[in-house]
Amino acid sequence: MANDSAVEPHGRTARGEQAPRERVVLDDVGIRRALVRIAHEVVERNEDLHGLYVVGIPNGGVPLARQLAEALREITGIEVAVGILDTTLYRDDLTGSGERPPLRRTEMPSAVDDRIVVLVDDVFSTGRTVRAAMDALMDFGRPRAVQVVALVDRGHRELPIKIDYVGKNIPTSRHERVVLRGREGSLEGPLEVVVHDEGGRAR
Amino acid sequence: MMGRDLLGIEDLDREHIERILETAKHMQEVGRRDVKKVPTLRGRTIINLFFEPSTRTRTSFEIAGKRLSADVVNFSASSSSLTKAETILDTAKTLDAMDADAVVVRHKVAGVPKRIADALAAPVINAGDGAHEHPTQALLDLLTVWEEKGRVDGLSVTIVGDVLHSRVARSNIYGFQKLGAEVRVAAPPTMIPAGVESLGVKVFTSLREALDGADVVMVLRIQHERLQGAYVPSIREYAATFGVDRAKLRFAKDDAIVMHPGPINRGVELSHDLADRRPGVVLDQVRNGVALRMAVLYLYAGRRDPRPGGDA
Amino acid sequence: MSRIWIHGGRVLDPGAGLDARLDVLLEDGRVAAVGDDLAPVGAERVDAAGCWVAPGLVDLHTHLREPGQEYKEDIASGGRAAAAGGFTAVACMANTDPVNDDPSVTDFILDRARQDAPVRVYPVAAATRGLRGETMTEMAALAAAGAVAFSDDGRTIMDSGVMRRVLEYSRLVGAPVIVHAEDRTLVGEGVVNEGPVSTRLGLPGNPAVAETVCVARDLMLAEATGAHLHVGHVSTAGAVELIRAARARGVHVTAEVTPHHLTLTDEATLGYDTNTKMAPPLRSAADVRACRAALADGTLDAVATDHAPHAVHEKEVDFAEAPNGIIGLETAIPVALDLVRAGEISPLEWVRRMSSNPARILNRPGGRLAAGAPADVVVIDPERRWTYDPAKGFSKSRNSPWAGQPLVGRAVVTIVAGRLVYHVDRGVLA
Numbered sequence: 001m002a003n004d005s006a007v008e009p010h011g012r013t014a015r016g017e018q019a020p021r022e023r024v025v026l027d028d029v030g031i032r033r034a035l036v037r038i039a040h041e042v043v044e045r046n047e048d049l050h051g052l053y054v055v056g057i058p059n060g061g062v063p064l065a066r067q068l069a070e071a072l073r074e075i076t077g078i079e080v081a082v083g084i085l086d087t088t089l090y091r092d093d094l095t096g097s098g099e100r101p102p103l104r105r106t107e108m109p110s111a112v113d114d115r116i117v118v119l120v121d122d123v124f125s126t127g128r129t130v131r132a133a134m135d136a137l138m139d140f141g142r143p144r145a146v147q148v149v150a151l152v153d154r155g156h157r158e159l160p161i162k163i164d165y166v167g168k169n170i171p172t173s174r175h176e177r178v179v180l181r182g183r184e185g186s187l188e189g190p191l192e193v194v195v196h197d198e199g200g201r202a203r
Numbered sequence: 204m205m206g207r208d209l210l211g212i213e214d215l216d217r218e219h220i221e222r223i224l225e226t227a228k229h230m231q232e233v234g235r236r237d238v239k240k241v242p243t244l245r246g247r248t249i250i251n252l253f254f255e256p257s258t259r260t261r262t263s264f265e266i267a268g269k270r271l272s273a274d275v276v277n278f279s280a281s282s283s284s285l286t287k288a289e290t291i292l293d294t295a296k297t298l299d300a301m302d303a304d305a306v307v308v309r310h311k312v313a314g315v316p317k318r319i320a321d322a323l324a325a326p327v328i329n330a331g332d333g334a335h336e337h338p339t340q341a342l343l344d345l346l347t348v349w350e351e352k353g354r355v356d357g358l359s360v361t362i363v364g365d366v367l368h369s370r371v372a373r374s375n376i377y378g379f380q381k382l383g384a385e386v387r388v389a390a391p392p393t394m395i396p397a398g399v400e401s402l403g404v405k406v407f408t409s410l411r412e413a414l415d416g417a418d419v420v421m422v423l424r425i426q427h428e429r430l431q432g433a434y435v436p437s438i439r440e441y442a443a444t445f446g447v448d449r450a451k452l453r454f455a456k457d458d459a460i461v462m463h464p465g466p467i468n469r470g471v472e473l474s475h476d477l478a479d480r481r482p483g484v485v486l487d488q489v490r491n492g493v494a495l496r497m498a499v500l501y502l503y504a505g506r507r508d509p510r511p512g513g514d515a
Numbered sequence: 516m517s518r519i520w521i522h523g524g525r526v527l528d529p530g531a532g533l534d535a536r537l538d539v540l541l542e543d544g545r546v547a548a549v550g551d552d553l554a555p556v557g558a559e560r561v562d563a564a565g566c567w568v569a570p571g572l573v574d575l576h577t578h579l580r581e582p583g584q585e586y587k588e589d590i591a592s593g594g595r596a597a598a599a600g601g602f603t604a605v606a607c608m609a610n611t612d613p614v615n616d617d618p619s620v621t622d623f624i625l626d627r628a629r630q631d632a633p634v635r636v637y638p639v640a641a642a643t644r645g646l647r648g649e650t651m652t653e654m655a656a657l658a659a660a661g662a663v664a665f666s667d668d669g670r671t672i673m674d675s676g677v678m679r680r681v682l683e684y685s686r687l688v689g690a691p692v693i694v695h696a697e698d699r700t701l702v703g704e705g706v707v708n709e710g711p712v713s714t715r716l717g718l719p720g721n722p723a724v725a726e727t728v729c730v731a732r733d734l735m736l737a738e739a740t741g742a743h744l745h746v747g748h749v750s751t752a753g754a755v756e757l758i759r760a761a762r763a764r765g766v767h768v769t770a771e772v773t774p775h776h777l778t779l780t781d782e783a784t785l786g787y788d789t790n791t792k793m794a795p796p797l798r799s800a801a802d803v804r805a806c807r808a809a810l811a812d813g814t815l816d817a818v819a820t821d822h823a824p825h826a827v828h829e830k831e832v833d834f835a836e837a838p839n840g841i842i843g844l845e846t847a848i849p850v851a852l853d854l855v856r857a858g859e860i861s862p863l864e865w866v867r868r869m870s871s872n873p874a875r876i877l878n879r880p881g882g883r884l885a886a887g888a889p890a891d892v893v894v895i896d897p898e899r900r901w902t903y904d905p906a907k908g909f910s911k912s913r914n915s916p917w918a919g920q921p922l923v924g925r926a927v928v929t930i931v932a933g934r935l936v937y938h939v940d941r942g943v944l945a
Contacts, residue, residue: 086229089233089241089242089243089271089501090241090242090243091243094243094505095505096505096506097207097505097506097507097508098506099204099205099502100501100502102222102225102226103225103226103229103230103501104229105229106229106232106233107232135242136241139236139238139240139241140236140237140238141237213715290828290831290832291831291832291833292831310833311835312718312833312834312835312836313716313717313718313787313834314716314718314787314833314834315787315833315834317786317787318787318833332717333717333718333835334717334718334719335716335717335718336717370717373714373715373717396713396714396720397709397710397711397713397714397720397722398710398711398712398714399711399714401711401714402711402714402715
C-alpha cells in the first residue's frame with residue numbers, strides 16, 4: 001500500500017523515465033490560499049483556539065501543519081501548539097517478508113489531554129493513515145475532539161472517516177498517484193500537488 | 204535489502220547499520236512517552252531462546268518486544284528440555300512448529316544462532332554466541348556514541364580488557380570500523396586473540412599508549428572466576444595495569460566518554476566513580492538498549508521465509 | 516584356480532619403479548604376471564583402459580568403532596567403505612569400547628574381520644592400558660595376537676617418562692608406536708586452529724605449538740631410544756620441519772598426513788559446520804602448503820585417512836560439544852589426487868604414498884605388483900567425475916565435509932587376495 005504523501009523524484013518514475021503523464025493540480029500559491037481558507041473555517045468552528053493542537057502527519061502533513069498554524073496566528077494573533085505524529089508504527093499493513101518502512105519523526109511537545117487536535121494530512125484517500133493517526137493520538141492522551149484537515153481528497157475511501165476541512169477535491173482513478181512534493185526537491189521550499197497517471201498499469 | 208537474520212555485525216554493511224540506528228532513534232521517542240507502547244507487533248510471537256543465563260539482555264529484549272505489543276516467550280536452558288543431548292536441529296524444528304515471528308538466541312558456544320537460522324523459517328536474532336558476536340550490544344554502543352558525539356566517523360575508540368573471550372569486543376570492532384572510526388584494543392598479551400590485527404585494529408599492551416587521543420573508552424568485563432591465575436596472575440595486578448579510573452582517563456581526550464557493556468566488576472576494570480558518573484555513560488547504554496532492540500524487532504520480526512532453511 | 520586379467524591400464528608399481536601400459540594377471544590370490552598383452556585363457560577380464568592399475572591402497576589410520584560403538588560404524592561397514600575407496604587393507608585404532616589393550620579384543624577384531632570384512636584388517640593395539648597414559652600394555656602378547664603397531668590415538672601420552680618407556684619397550688616387538696601428537700595443556704579448550712580464523716569465529720583456538728611441542732618431545736625420545744616412531748596426522752609446518760631434521764640425523768621416524776590436511780584450510784570452518792571439526796584441526800594455508808611439499812619430497816611418507824565415523828545426532832550439536840573427526844575412506848582418492856592434478860607429485864609417487872609406504876611402515880606385505888606379491892589391486896579412474904553422497908555410501912556415518920560435492924577420481928575395481936570385492940557399478944561384492 002503506497003504512502004500517497006511520499007515525495008517523488010522530480011517528474012521521473014522509479015525507473016528514471018519521464019513520468020508518462022503528470023499534471024500539477026495545486027501549486028504553491030494555491031496551497032497557501034487553501035490553507036488560509038481552512039484556517040478561517042477552523043476559527044469559525046472552534047471557540048477556544050487556545051485549546052487547539054495542530055498535528056501534522058509526516059511527511060507532507062508537516063509543512064502544511066506549520067503553514068496552517070502560521071495562518072491561524074496571522075488571523076487571531078494566537079500561537080497554537082504544533083506537533084508532528086508519525087503513524088508508521090500504527091499501520092495495518094506491516095506484514096510479510098518485505099522490508100519495513102522507515103520510521104519518521106514524532107514530536108509532541110504539548111499534552112494531548114483535553115485538547116482539540118487538528119490532524120493535518122496532505123493527500124487523503126483510503127482513510128487508513130488518519131485511522132492510524134487517531135490510534136496513535138489515543139496513546140498520547142484523551143483529546144476533547146479530533147478534527148481532520150486534508151489538503152487534497154482524492155477519493156477511494158475504505159474506512160468511514162470524515163474529513164472536516166478539505167483544500168481541494170480531486171477525483172482520481174486508482175491507477176493515478178497523487179503526491180505532495182517540494183517543487184525544488186525539498187518540503188521546506190515551495191510545494192505542489194501532482195497527479196501521476198501510471199497508464200492503467202495495476203499497482 | 205536486509206537479510207532475514209541478524210547474526211552479526213560482520214555481515215552488515217554501513218547502510219544497514221545506519222538504518223537500524225536511525226530506527227532506534229525513533230524508538231527512543233516512544234520510550235519517552237507516557238504510554239510506552241505501540242501496536243506494531245501485536246499478535247506476533249517472539250521467542251527468547253537463552254541457553255546461557257542472562258537477566259539483563261533477556262529483560263531488555265522482553266521489554267522491547269512488549270513495548271511493541273508482541274507476545275514474548277522465554278525459553279531458558281534449565282527450564283525446558285534443552286539439554287546437551289538435544290540437537291540444534293530438533294530445537295529449531297520445535298520453534299518452527301510454533302510459528303515464531305522471531306527467535307532471539309544466546310548460547311555459550313559460537314555458531315549456534317547461525318545453525319538455528321539455517322534450519323528455521325523464522326528470523327533469528329543473535330543475542331550473543333560464545334566469543335563470536337553480540338550485534339545488538341554493539342549497535343546500542345554505536346547509538347550511544349552517535350548521540351554523545353554526533354558522529355562516529357573519524358573517532359578513536361579504544362577497547363580495553365579481555366578481548367580474547369569477548370564477543371562484545373568483536374562486534375564493536377566491526378561496527379565502529381564500518382562507521383569510520385579507528386579502533387584500538389588494549390589488553391595483557393595473554394588476552395589478545397591471535398591475528399586480531401587482521402581485523403584492522405591496532406594492538407596495545409600499554410593502557411596509557413592505547414588511551415592517547417581516545418574519544419571513546421570501552422571497558423570490558425574481566426571474568427575473574429575463570430581467569431584468575433590462568434590469563435592474568437591476579438585481579439589486583441589486572442586492576443593496576445588495565446583498570447580504568449579517572450586518573451588513567453587523563454591520557455584520553457578531555458571529552459572522552461567511558462562505556463561498559465555490564466555487569467561491572469566495580470573497582471576492577473572500572474572504578475566506582477566512572478560506573479556511576481560522567482563521563483561514564485553506562486546507564487545511557489542500558490536505556491539505549493531497549494530502544495535499539497525495539498528497532499531490531501521492528502525491522503526483523505515477522506519476515507519469515509516461505510519455507511524453512513532460508514535462501515539458497 | 517581363479518584368474519583375473521586386468522587389461523589395458525597404466526600400471527603403477529612403486530616397488531619396481533614401473534609406470535607403463537601393461538596387463539596384470541592374478542592367479543590364486545597372487546600376482547602371476549605383469550607384462551605386455553597377456554591374453555590368458557579362462558580369466559575374468561577387467562577392462563582398465565584409461566585407468567591406473569596399482570597395488571591396493573593401505574590405510575594406516577582408521578577407526579572402525581567395533582567393539583562398542585557399532586552405531587557409528589563396524590568392521591563390516593568400515594571394511595565395505597574401505598573397499599569402495601580402493602583400499603585393500605586398513606589398520607584400525609584401539610580407542611574402541613573396550614579398548615584394544617588386551618589380546619582378547621585383538622582376537623575379536625580379527626575374527627569379525629575374517630567373517631565380515633572384504634578387506635584386510637590390521638589391528639593397532641593400545642600403547643597404554645585403557646589409553647590412560649600410565650601403564651604399558653603387554654606388547655608381546657598383543658603382537659602375537661596380531662597387533663601390527665601400538666597407539667593411544669585419540670589421546671596423547673602426556674607423561675614423558677611413560678612415553679619414553681613405551682618407545683623403549685616397543686623395540687622388543689619391533690613395531691611402530693603411532694602417536695597422536697597434541698599437548699593437551701596447550702590445546703586447552705581449543706576446537707579450531709588458533710589464528711585469525713578462530714578470532715573471527717569466536718571459538719577457542721588450538722595453537723600449532725600444541726602439535727610441534729609434542730612432536731619435538733616424541734622425536735627426541737625416539738632418537739634416544741632408537742624406537743620406530745610414526746607421527747600420526749601431521750598438520751603443521753613446524754612438525755614437518757622437525758621431522759625432516761630428525762630424519763636427517765638418522766632418527767627412525769615415519770609420518771602420515773590426511774587428505775583433508777592436504778587440501779582444506781581453517782577457513783573451511785567459517786560456517787561452523789561440525790563436519791570440519793577434527794583433531795588436529797584444519798590449519799592455515801601455510802601449513803597446508805608445507806604438508807603438501809613434505810608429502811611430495813617424502814618427509815611425510817604416507818597418506819592416511821583417520822576415518823572417524825560419528826552419528827548424525829552426535830555431530831548436530833554446537834561446535835564445542837561435537838566430537839572430533841570426519842569419515843574419509845570413500846573420498847581419499849579424489850581428494851588426495853589433488854596433488855597429482857596440481858603437478859606436485861607424479862602418479863607413481865602418489866601410489867607409493869598411498870600403498871607401498873603404508874605397507875612398509877606396518878611391516879605388512881602389500882604395495883607391490885611384482886610376480887608373487889599378494890593379489891591386492893586397485894583400478895583407479897583418475898578422471899572419473901562423481902558426486903559424493905554419504906547417504907549412498909558404505910560407511911554407516913555421514914560426517915564428511917565433501918557431502919554433496921562433485922569429486923574427480925574414483926576406484927572402479929578393488930581386488931583383495933585375488934577376489935574382486937568392489938566394482939563401481941555393482942557395489943561391494945563380498
